[in-house]
Amino acid sequence: MEKRSRTGTLYLKKGMIKYFVAALSLCLVLTGCGGSNGENGTNKPGANNITSEGNTNKENTDTGAKNSDTDKGSGEKVTLELWGWSGKFQTDFTKLVISEFEKEHPNIKVKYTVDQGGTDKLTTLIAGGTPPDVAILDRFMVGQWAAKGSLESLQQFVDIDDEVSADDYYPGPWAEANYKDQLYALPMSTDNRAIYYNKTLMREAGLDPEKPPLTITELDSMAEKIFKKTANGSGYEQVGFIPWMNQTYLYTQSWNFGGEWMKGEELTPNDPQIVKALEWMVGYAKKYDMAKINKFNDVMGKTGINPFWTGKVGFVVDGNWILNDLTSNAKVKPTFEWGVAPMPSADGYPQTTWAGGHSWVMPKGAKHPKEAWELMKFIGGYKGTLLWAKRADAGNDISAMPAVNDEMKISDNPKLKVFVDLMPVAHYRPVTPVGQKLWDETFRVQDLALNGKGEPKKLLDEVKKNVDNELKKLESK
Structure with missing residues (x-):
């Protein structure tokens, strides 16, 4: 099935999108920290203009993507649990974004749960069968969590939902949200260098x-x-x-x-x-x-x-x-x-950057997947992302969606424009089950090399050996 954007632009067919993302990954080479933004207090750092439809009839509650385009005003009421940051982010996001979602979906109530214990706590909840329906996760970790079965694939939803498309996001953040040709997250924020x-x-x-x-x-x-x-x-x-x-x-x-x-x-x-x-x-x-x-x-x-x-x-x-x-x-x-x-590059190579950021995910075992998807595509889509971008203290944040950045006219700031203009070519850290291992290893050998405790080539050969061994261990489980 072919899709059209809000402006009427013809989208690529789904198979072509997958091919494009895969090819782009080779060209760009993740996440995130990963950059993060000031929203969670770390001094660091979305998709379609939509009106979500969501029937929560009892017989359809656990059917995943099936029957997602139903009457949002009918059906029994469902309470979704959203796992997010505390402090000002919680207050502002609830007021500016969640409240609007609940107005458009009177049958869905969102219970905001403050992230306590970080990813370790979230992992425990997933293992115990009591995860939240939607959670914030560093996009850098999406591939690793998908590989270990901790996230629900969103592909079943996006395959039949005309409201979400790769075309609505910058290539890097979208590719980083995919693992083995399956979408596991919706980009929430981004940044670059x-x-x-x-x-x-x-x-x-x-x-x-x-x-x-x-x-x-x-x-x-x-x-x-x-x-x-x-x-x-x-x-x-x-x-x-x-x-x-x-x-x-x-x-x-x-x-x-x-x-x-x-x-x-x-x-x-x-x-x-x-x-x-x-x-x-x-x-x-x-x-x-x-x-x-x-x-x-x-x-x-x-x-x-x-x-x-x-x-x-x-x-x-x-x-x-x-x-x-x-x-x-x-x-x-x-x-x-x-x-x-833009950063200087080695002679003969183009100037580039790399991007990180966070994302919205559906943890494995979410109790209300159909309604959770409605929430995700609102808060991670054009409308929710724009609502968040309009907050008074958005500062110099960059949205993962070009259309939102255009709407906010953030490129009118010449210094911020440098970063925005680099987003289409931004690299991202590898989407791999051993992403964290690779990240840690690079800093380990960097420190050794800078302090004269090893030659770069030998140290990086060692990194290659270590991450390959880690991959083999995971694959054998």
């Missing part, structure tokens, strides 16, 4: 402040001119760039070097370009002295603010969320000129 540059320090170093680096070679050259040692030479008064500061680490730099963490079904942490990225990072540790850089980082840590806002860092990779540090009542008041641009 770019380079912040200090124009004042650039000018003082004799550089053109209106020309940020486009390539790694240019970045290295410019950074070198900005490094300045303390009077006694024991440390740094200011630094040009540190390849492991803030959002600059191996995952980030691997894509700047054209590396791929997964090719087909195979994990490739020892991809030659990823090795080159780690070797480049180690080069900074050697050239600028790891001990002196650590001393500088210790001083920055005592300021209590992001190092870039101290005016002592020439270039840093960070997310769109740090723009929220600049609100009128914030303690961050930059006294220097600065800008934002």
Whole structure:
């Protein structure tokens, strides 16, 4: 069956969408942390304009996607449990989004349950057969949870529901919500990374402040001119760039070097370009002295603010969320000129980024799957996402839906526009049952390499061996 968007644009057939997502995964190479946004207090960081229909007749309660397009005003009342963050998110989301859903679905009541104990608690509830109907989950974890059978597949619903389409989301977040050609989540939020540059320090170093680096070679050259040692030479008064500061680490730099963490079904942490990225990072540790850089980082840590806002860092990779540090009542008041641009890439490779974020999932064993889907496609769709984006303190959040971002005109902010424009080409961490293992391993070997405790190639070969062994263990269960 073919679908049309709200604007009348013809959608691809379902099989073609799957082919597109799979092909795109190879090109983009997850999640999330994963970026997260300020909604859950971590200082970090949806789909169709719809009116949901939902009959809850007794005989249809447990039939999954069947008969989902029924009269929303008829049938017995159902109470859904939604598992979410506490604090201001709970208050605002309930008031702005959940209340509107309940108005359109008078037969469905949403009970908001505060996340207590994180994913460990949610895992326990699923194992015990008492999960919530809908929950927030870092999109980075969707593949892993789907692989272990902790999530309900949403494919049965989306296959027959014209109100949800891959076309409504950015390619990366949508692909990250799929595992083995099955949809397991609806993207909720997203974020990505770019380079912040200090124009004042650039000018003082004799550089053109209106020309940020486009390539790694240019970045290295410019950074070198900005490094300045303390009077006694024991440390740094200011630094040009540190390849492991803030959002600059191996995952980030691997894509700047054209590396791929997964090719087909195979994990490739020892991809030659990823090795080159780690070797480049180690080069900074050697050239600028790891001990002196650590001393500088210790001083920055005592300021209590992001190092870039101290005016002592020439270039840093960070997310769109740090723009929220600049609100009128914030303690961050930059006294220097600065800008934002796409991250520099290795010579011959395009500038890119990677995105993380959260999602809405249906835990395995949800008691009311049909009604849960109605809730998910509202809060994770165009209407719910737009309602949330319109909140007063949305700041510099990026929606996972281009249409919502367009409606909110967030690209009118030139600095935020840099991030929005990168979303169509954003990479995402591999969708794999061992995603967390791979993530942890990369930081382990990065630390070893930077401190001279192993060669990048051998360390990344070790990562490859470890994640492959972990996969075999899971597959044998």
